């Protein structure tokens with residue numbers, strides 16, 4: 063017992079040495095070099111800031127080929143009901159057995175690509191994968207609809223918003 067305890071102590075010491083070395087190296091490079099330009103987000107991903115009136119920020123338009131098309135929003139709403147997304151997420155996405163898609167928080171990210179991934183691939187805790195049942199255009203229409211929720215562009219909004 064005494065020997066193995068000594069080993070463990072030695073290992074901890076070695077680990078501490080590595081951490082100290084890493085910290086020292088990082089600290090050194092921070093002092094000597096400016097942050098690399100690649101850390102800057104691409105221009106297209108920079109949010110435009112809060113919309114006057116306090117509506118939810120809609121990141122689902124970025125990279126969505128049907129963004130801004132009112133027909134796409136209506137079709138997305140129709141598919142949301144037809145494919146029974148509403149059965150798990152609520153009639154207007156407000157939440158049920160599945161999480162709310164109306165509120166500002168996303169478990170798996172709220173950008174167009176992230177929402178599309180959630181729909182196409184499914185998610186671990188009870189979200190089915192729809193990639194084989196929806197065309198890519200239908201996915202984008204649904205993503206556009208989800209992004210329009212709680213904005214003035216939302217088709218067929220629930221009573222009281």
Ligand code: HEC
Pocket residue numbers: 142145146147148149150151159160161163167168169170171177180181185186187188189190192204
């Ligand atoms: C059988 C119930 C069920 C159905 C039907 C369903 N979902 Fe889900 N969905 C869930 C659950 C549960 C989660 C949370 C999964 C997790 O936490 O891993 C989820 C997660 C999601 C997410 C990610 C949410 C986040 O916060 O990141 C999106 C987007 C989504 N669903 C959209 C849809 C769409 C669009 C449809 C219809 C095409 C649909 N869902 C149909 C149960 C369902």
